[in-house]
Amino acid sequence: MRDLLTHRYDDFRKRLIRQFGSEDIASETLHETWLRLDRPGDAGQVRSPPAFLLRIAANIAKDRQRGERRRTKRIELDDALDVVDPAPDPARTVEARLDLKKVEAAIAELPKRTQTILMASRLRGMTHQAIADELGISKRTVLYELKQAVALLDARLENISDSDCTHGD
Numbered sequence: 001m002r003d004l005l006t007h008r009y010d011d012f013r014k015r016l017i018r019q020f021g022s023e024d025i026a027s028e029t030l031h032e033t034w035l036r037l038d039r040p041g042d043a044g045q046v047r048s049p050p051a052f053l054l055r056i057a058a059n060i061a062k063d064r065q066r067g068e069r070r071r072t073k074r075i076e077l078d079d080a081l082d083v084v085d086p087a088p089d090p091a092r093t094v095e096a097r098l099d100l101k102k103v104e105a106a107i108a109e110l111p112k113r114t115q116t117i118l119m120a121s122r123l124r125g126m127t128h129q130a131i132a133d134e135l136g137i138s139k140r141t142v143l144y145e146l147k148q149a150v151a152l153l154d155a156r157l158e159n160i161s162d163s164d165c166t167h168g169d
Contacts, residue, residue: 001037004049005030012054020061029061036060106156110149117142118149 005012009030016026033056046052088096107115116135120126121142128146132139 005034005053016057025061029057032060033057106153114145114149117145121146
Protein backbone atom coordinates (compact mmCIF):
# COMPACT_ATOMS: atom_id res chain seq x y z
CA MET A 1 0.00 0.00 0.00
CA ARG A 2 2.82 2.40 0.85
CA ASP A 3 4.44 1.73 -2.52
CA LEU A 4 1.15 2.50 -4.27
CA LEU A 5 0.79 5.73 -2.27
CA THR A 6 4.35 6.76 -3.14
CA HIS A 7 3.97 5.84 -6.80
CA ARG A 8 0.62 7.64 -7.29
CA TYR A 9 1.20 10.48 -4.80
CA ASP A 10 0.74 13.27 -7.37
CA ASP A 11 -2.50 11.76 -8.67
CA PHE A 12 -3.92 11.32 -5.16
CA ARG A 13 -2.84 14.85 -4.24
CA LYS A 14 -4.58 16.38 -7.28
CA ARG A 15 -7.80 14.51 -6.50
CA LEU A 16 -7.76 15.65 -2.87
CA ILE A 17 -7.07 19.24 -3.90
CA ARG A 18 -10.13 19.14 -6.17
CA GLN A 19 -12.24 17.55 -3.45
CA PHE A 20 -11.19 19.80 -0.54
CA GLY A 21 -9.94 22.91 -2.34
CA SER A 22 -6.64 23.10 -0.49
CA GLU A 23 -3.12 22.00 -1.33
CA ASP A 24 -2.20 22.03 2.35
CA ILE A 25 -5.06 19.74 3.30
CA ALA A 26 -4.17 17.36 0.46
CA SER A 27 -0.49 17.16 1.44
CA GLU A 28 -1.13 16.86 5.17
CA THR A 29 -3.79 14.23 4.60
CA LEU A 30 -1.54 12.10 2.40
CA HIS A 31 1.22 12.32 4.99
CA GLU A 32 -1.20 11.20 7.71
CA THR A 33 -2.37 8.38 5.43
CA TRP A 34 1.27 7.25 5.03
CA LEU A 35 1.65 7.18 8.82
CA ARG A 36 -1.56 5.22 9.35
CA LEU A 37 -0.48 2.57 6.88
CA ASP A 38 2.35 1.72 9.28
CA ARG A 39 -0.12 0.75 12.02
CA PRO A 40 -0.69 -2.91 12.47
CA GLY A 41 -4.20 -3.97 11.68
CA ASP A 42 -6.28 -6.23 9.56
CA ALA A 43 -7.43 -4.37 6.48
CA GLY A 44 -8.73 -7.62 5.03
CA GLN A 45 -8.89 -8.16 1.33
CA VAL A 46 -8.89 -4.76 -0.47
CA ARG A 47 -10.56 -4.86 -3.89
CA SER A 48 -9.31 -1.49 -5.07
CA PRO A 49 -6.19 -0.29 -3.27
CA PRO A 50 -6.22 3.19 -4.94
CA ALA A 51 -9.85 3.76 -3.90
CA PHE A 52 -9.02 2.45 -0.43
CA LEU A 53 -6.12 4.92 -0.06
CA LEU A 54 -8.25 7.83 -1.31
CA ARG A 55 -11.02 6.88 1.13
CA ILE A 56 -8.53 6.86 4.04
CA ALA A 57 -7.15 10.25 2.97
CA ALA A 58 -10.65 11.74 2.46
CA ASN A 59 -11.78 10.52 5.88
CA ILE A 60 -8.70 12.05 7.50
CA ALA A 61 -9.37 15.36 5.72
CA LYS A 62 -13.03 15.37 6.79
CA ASP A 63 -12.04 14.63 10.38
CA ARG A 64 -9.58 17.55 10.30
CA GLN A 65 -12.21 19.89 8.86
CA ARG A 66 -14.74 18.87 11.53
CA GLY A 67 -12.16 19.44 14.24
CA GLU A 68 -11.28 22.84 12.79
CA ARG A 69 -14.96 23.83 12.65
CA ARG A 70 -15.40 22.79 16.30
CA ARG A 71 -12.34 24.83 17.30
CA THR A 72 -13.60 27.81 15.31
CA LYS A 73 -17.05 27.60 16.90
CA ARG A 74 -15.50 27.29 20.35
CA ILE A 75 -13.32 30.36 19.69
CA GLU A 76 -16.33 32.31 18.36
CA LEU A 77 -18.33 31.31 21.43
CA ASP A 78 -15.50 32.34 23.74
CA ASP A 79 -15.25 35.66 21.88
CA ALA A 80 -19.00 36.18 22.17
CA LEU A 81 -18.90 35.52 25.89
CA ASP A 82 -16.09 38.03 26.31
CA VAL A 83 -18.12 40.86 24.75
CA VAL A 84 -19.01 43.49 27.30
CA ASP A 85 -22.70 44.26 27.46
CA PRO A 86 -23.03 47.91 26.40
CA ALA A 87 -26.17 48.34 28.50
CA PRO A 88 -25.46 49.82 31.91
CA ASP A 89 -26.06 47.65 34.92
CA PRO A 90 -29.00 48.54 37.21
CA ALA A 91 -26.79 50.42 39.70
CA ARG A 92 -25.31 52.56 36.92
CA THR A 93 -28.80 53.28 35.57
CA VAL A 94 -30.01 54.47 38.99
CA GLU A 95 -26.87 56.60 39.39
CA ALA A 96 -27.42 58.20 35.97
CA ARG A 97 -31.05 58.99 36.83
CA LEU A 98 -29.98 60.61 40.10
CA ASP A 99 -27.34 62.64 38.27
CA LEU A 100 -29.96 63.77 35.75
CA LYS A 101 -32.27 64.89 38.56
CA LYS A 102 -29.40 66.88 40.09
CA VAL A 103 -28.73 68.59 36.76
CA GLU A 104 -32.43 69.36 36.31
CA ALA A 105 -32.60 70.80 39.85
CA ALA A 106 -29.51 72.95 39.21
CA ILE A 107 -30.99 74.26 35.94
CA ALA A 108 -34.28 75.04 37.71
CA GLU A 109 -32.36 77.36 40.04
CA LEU A 110 -31.26 79.55 37.10
CA PRO A 111 -33.30 82.63 36.10
CA LYS A 112 -35.89 81.86 33.39
CA ARG A 113 -34.16 83.80 30.61
CA THR A 114 -30.84 82.13 31.43
CA GLN A 115 -32.56 78.72 31.31
CA THR A 116 -33.99 79.62 27.90
CA ILE A 117 -30.57 80.67 26.59
CA LEU A 118 -28.93 77.51 27.95
CA MET A 119 -31.56 75.21 26.45
CA ALA A 120 -31.53 76.99 23.09
CA SER A 121 -27.75 76.77 22.89
CA ARG A 122 -27.10 73.30 24.30
CA LEU A 123 -30.23 71.33 23.43
CA ARG A 124 -31.55 73.00 20.29
CA GLY A 125 -28.09 73.85 18.91
CA MET A 126 -29.02 77.42 18.07
CA THR A 127 -26.33 79.98 17.29
CA HIS A 128 -25.75 82.79 19.75
CA GLN A 129 -27.01 85.32 17.22
CA ALA A 130 -30.22 83.32 16.61
CA ILE A 131 -30.88 83.19 20.37
CA ALA A 132 -30.27 86.92 20.67
CA ASP A 133 -32.66 87.62 17.78
CA GLU A 134 -35.33 85.32 19.23
CA LEU A 135 -35.14 86.90 22.70
CA GLY A 136 -34.63 90.46 21.48
CA ILE A 137 -31.32 90.88 23.31
CA SER A 138 -27.74 91.43 22.20
CA LYS A 139 -25.41 88.60 21.27
CA ARG A 140 -23.07 89.85 24.00
CA THR A 141 -25.84 89.39 26.58
CA VAL A 142 -26.44 85.84 25.34
CA LEU A 143 -22.72 85.05 25.70
CA TYR A 144 -22.57 86.62 29.16
CA GLU A 145 -25.63 84.75 30.49
CA LEU A 146 -24.52 81.49 28.92
CA LYS A 147 -21.11 81.83 30.54
CA GLN A 148 -22.77 82.61 33.89
CA ALA A 149 -25.15 79.65 33.53
CA VAL A 150 -22.33 77.21 32.82
CA ALA A 151 -20.27 78.55 35.73
CA LEU A 152 -23.23 78.32 38.13
CA LEU A 153 -24.10 74.80 37.00
CA ASP A 154 -20.48 73.66 37.31
CA ALA A 155 -20.29 75.08 40.84
CA ARG A 156 -23.65 73.64 41.85
CA LEU A 157 -22.88 70.18 40.46
CA GLU A 158 -19.40 70.20 41.98
CA ASN A 159 -20.95 70.94 45.39
CA ILE A 160 -23.39 68.08 44.93
CA SER A 161 -20.59 65.69 43.90
CA ASP A 162 -18.43 66.76 46.85
CA SER A 163 -21.27 66.21 49.31
CA ASP A 164 -21.93 62.78 47.77
CA CYS A 165 -18.28 61.84 48.28
CA THR A 166 -18.23 62.92 51.91
CA HIS A 167 -21.46 61.02 52.67
CA GLY A 168 -20.19 57.90 50.94
CA ASP A 169 -17.00 57.64 53.05
